[in-house]
Amino acid sequence: MMKQWISTTLAVAVLAMPAFSQTAEQLMERARLAATLQQADLTGNISGPGGKTNVALFLKGKNIQFQFLENKKWVPFHLRLGGNQFDLFEFKDGKTLRFPNEKLRQPIAGSDLTYEDLSFRFLYWPKPSLLGDERVGPHNCYKIRVNNPGAGGAYSVVYVWVHKEFGAFMKIEGFDRNGTRLKRFEVDGVMKLSDGSYTLKEMTVATMNGDRAASRSKLRFDKPTRTAPGGGPR
16 A cells, blocks of 8 residues: 655655655655645644644645644644745744744643654755665665754754655654654554545654653544634634
């Protein structure tokens, strides 16, 4: 089965082109382009050690808004995409403000996902390196390394496994500057949208202790429904 998923974030649709004979920059650009081509509103939930909370993603081309439910209120933040760059913002007191670096590592609703994880901002770091081939389960993948350009956050190095034929992300691992593995993201399932494209249905996010998971959370999405940015699902 061809697995495809959207990321930022967390949103990647599959392109029909084969991914062979491409550079690391082209592979990453392909996945980012797929994310920005998505036009869908998704609702779902995050479940983890701290319990379960609702989430919503509003994907409008190069603008992606994330929300999660906290104390019966929707907490939104926003990712603007463009080529090899991204800008992350939060909404506070009716204003749109650049997202503070010190807040990137904060867990969302007691889960293993942080703001940095849910936005997948590290996918936009420059100068990725193609390390070679590696399997992820039954899937033949390219392994790509990206280094933090000084953008803050928990990760110094992130490794991304991309499906060889279809360009879909299958796994991501983040490490700190000491080489300690901090987080692992693995796609568990996808779903088909009405326009024929595919999007993330379920993903496991694990906080790592060496090669073992110290805790895990699940990010799940329902079939797309009509939603209302700023106020949760309609």
